[in-house]
Amino acid sequence: MSSSPIAPESPAQALPESDHQCPLCATHGSQPVLHLVQRRKPCPRTGQRPPADERDYLRCGECHLLYLAPSQRLDARAEQDIYDQHENDPADPRYRTFLSRLFTPMCERLAAGASGLDFGCGPGPALARMFEEVGHPMALHDLYYHPNPAALARQHDFIVSTEVIEHLYAPGDVFRQWLGCLKPGGLLGIMTQPAADDLDALKRWHYLRDPTHVCLFSPTTFAWLARTHGLAFEQVASDSVIFRVPMS
Known part of the structure; x- marks a missing residue:
């Protein structure tokens, strides 16, 4: 219905x-x-x-x-x-264009051959495939579709997580887990729709029609995360941010 x-x-x-x-x-x-x-x-x-x-x-x-x-x-x-109703086809050019809002700025900041983790990749890991097509080896982890604890037990040059963080029950714990899985100087790219401060806008916000969207982030929240964890932080699109961990 x-x-x-x-x-x-x-x-x-x-x-x-x-x-x-x-x-x-x-x-x-x-x-x-x-x-x-x-x-x-x-x-x-x-x-x-x-x-x-x-x-x-x-x-x-x-x-x-x-x-x-x-x-x-x-x-x-x-x-x-x-989640089973989501249709994210890795071959769909429109979906690839959507993911490019994070994919392109990440690629601009990565060294050749850098290896990454697609956290929360879903049943069709389109973003991981896009990175592999340009020479970045990828590991996958998804609680429901690609459980891979081994990928969380080693470090990566970068981690990407698209349309995932809004579903997390304990985002603080997962964020710290991501940082622990990154090498010095590593990049963390996150895509999620930003929550407005205005309540009237929130009442009309399509994101709240999905009851699995339990934690909604704003630029203020991401800036808080950067300050708290000592990270460099860039807003690379309206719905995409990149954190960089220190070299030491």
């Missing part, structure tokens, strides 16, 4: 205290800023309308992360059912 656009609703009931701890920086005191209701269309066969999907989003005052209340997350099975 398809869904109608999200509309703002009245405030939700009180959230559990644990929901107020930021999943990125672990700071307590995040405040609810948005209660959304996604109304479902009636079933064409029965005419019955499923219950509305209600979600609450909080904003961290320290790192500025916008995140779905952890108590309202889907279970793993429901998440994978949504």
Whole structure:
């Protein structure tokens, strides 16, 4: 069944205290800023309308992360059912053009033959194939489609993660894991749609129609990550950033 656009609703009931701890920086005191209701269309066969999907989003005052209340997350099975509907064909020229917003600036900054990791590559690792086509050996890791713990136990010249970080339950832990998997001077490229500060814009934001988008990053959040971890940081496209770890 398809869904109608999200509309703002009245405030939700009180959230559990644990929901107020930021999943990125672990700071307590995040405040609810948005209660959304996604109304479902009636079933064409029965005419019955499923219950509305209600979600609450909080904003961290320290790192500025916008995140779905952890108590309202889907279970793993429901998440994978949504992921299985994604169609990311490595041969699709439109998808390759989309990925080029991160791929091209990464290539401009990589040494010849640099090897990388595509973290969260999905069932069709298009970005890894693009890097391999220009001479960069790639390892793959995806929790659901390409589990590869060995790739996380060694270091790489670069890591790319496209349309992944918004799905992570513990993005702070994963970010530190990425940094531990990078050689000195290594690059970390991330693609995700930026979260606006304006609440009216957020109410219209298509990204919030996907309940698997649990952590939403803004340029302010990425700048916080760079300061906290001592990284150089570049915004190379509206939805793409590159971090560089120090040489020592």
